[in-house]
Amino acid sequence: xxxxxxxxxxxxxxxxxxxxxxxxxxxxxxxxxxxxxxxxxxxxxxxxxxxxxxxxxxxxxxxxxxxxxxxxxxxxxxxxxxxxxxxxxxxxxxxxxxxxxxxxxxxxxxxxxxxxxxxxxxxxxxxxxxxxxxxxxxxxxxxxxxxxxxxxx
Numbered sequence: 567x568x569x570x571x572x573x574x575x576x577x578x579x580x581x582x583x584x585x586x587x588x589x590x591x592x593x594x595x596x597x598x599x600x601x602x603x604x605x606x607x608x609x610x611x612x613x614x615x616x617x618x619x620x621x622x623x624x625x626x627x628x629x630x631x632x633x634x635x636x637x638x639x640x641x642x643x644x645x646x647x648x649x650x651x652x653x654x655x656x657x658x659x660x661x662x663x664x665x666x667x668x669x670x671x672x673x674x675x676x677x678x679x680x681x682x683x684x685x686x687x688x689x690x691x692x693x694x695x696x697x698x699x700x701x702x703x704x705x706x707x708x709x710x711x712x713x714x715x716x717x718x719x
Contacts, residue, residue: 568625569623569624569625570602570623570624571602571621571622571623571624571713572600572601572602572621572622572624572699572710573600573601573602573603573604573606573607573608573619573620573621573622574598574599574600574601574607574610574619574620574622575606575607575608575609575610575611575612575613575617575618575619575718576610576611576614576618576619576620577611577614577615577616577617577618578616578618579618579620579714579715580598580620580712580715581620581712582712583598583622583701583707583710583712584598584707585597585598585701585702585703585704585707586598591650592649592650592700593646593649593650593662593664593665593698593700594645594646594649594655594660594662594698594700594702595649595654595655595660595700595702596702597660597700597701597702597703597706598700598701598707598710599698599699599700599701600622600624600698600699600701600710601664601696601697601698601699602697602699603695603696603697604619606664606696606697607619608718611718612718616717617717617718617719618715618716618717618718619715619716619717619718620712620714620715621712621713621714621715621716622710622711622712622713623710623711623713624699624709624710624711625709625711626659626709627705627706627708627709630658630659630703630705630706630709631656631657631658631659632657632658632659632660632661633645633655633657633659633660633661633662634660634661634662635660635661635662635663636662637663638662638663638690640683642662642663643673643676643683643686645660646665646673647673647676647677650670650673655702657702658701658702658703658705658706659699659700659701659702659706659709660699660700660702661697661698661699661700662697662698663695663696663697663698664696664697664698666696669690672686672689672690673686
């Protein structure tokens with residue numbers, strides 16, 4: 567498989583990524599999140615006093631269980647709802663669009679029954695493209711090769 571470059575925005579260089587277990591607030595569950603969009607990683611880093619974007623080469627292992635959402639679909643929406651509700655999936659890597667804060671507010675409204683699924687899709691238009699790739703298992707993390715980092719100013 568081809569090599570791609572991915573970025574992780576944070577407050578410190580991450581030479582040895584780990585699976586992060588959170589509070590069920592991540593779109594694709596627990597893991598180590600990156601993106602192919604450098605500007606998006608820079609936005610992630612800008613949440614911190616020290617703004618660091620770690621850079622990795624990735625060669626995906628075809629033996630891993632990889633789920634890719636090429637578009638925002640009902641399946642994508644249901645997957646995010648399941649993950650954010652604490653449901654565990656069996657994928658090593660999950661790739662797709664990100665439900666940013668605005669989109670997640672719409673997801674919450676849909677989950678609460680305040681809006682219908684059709685109303686969700688009408689409102690769920692991104693202002694700019696988003697992308698995330700979640701490395702969910704130790705085997706998936708082995709696909710990452712740390713290249714270095716950049717500080718964001």
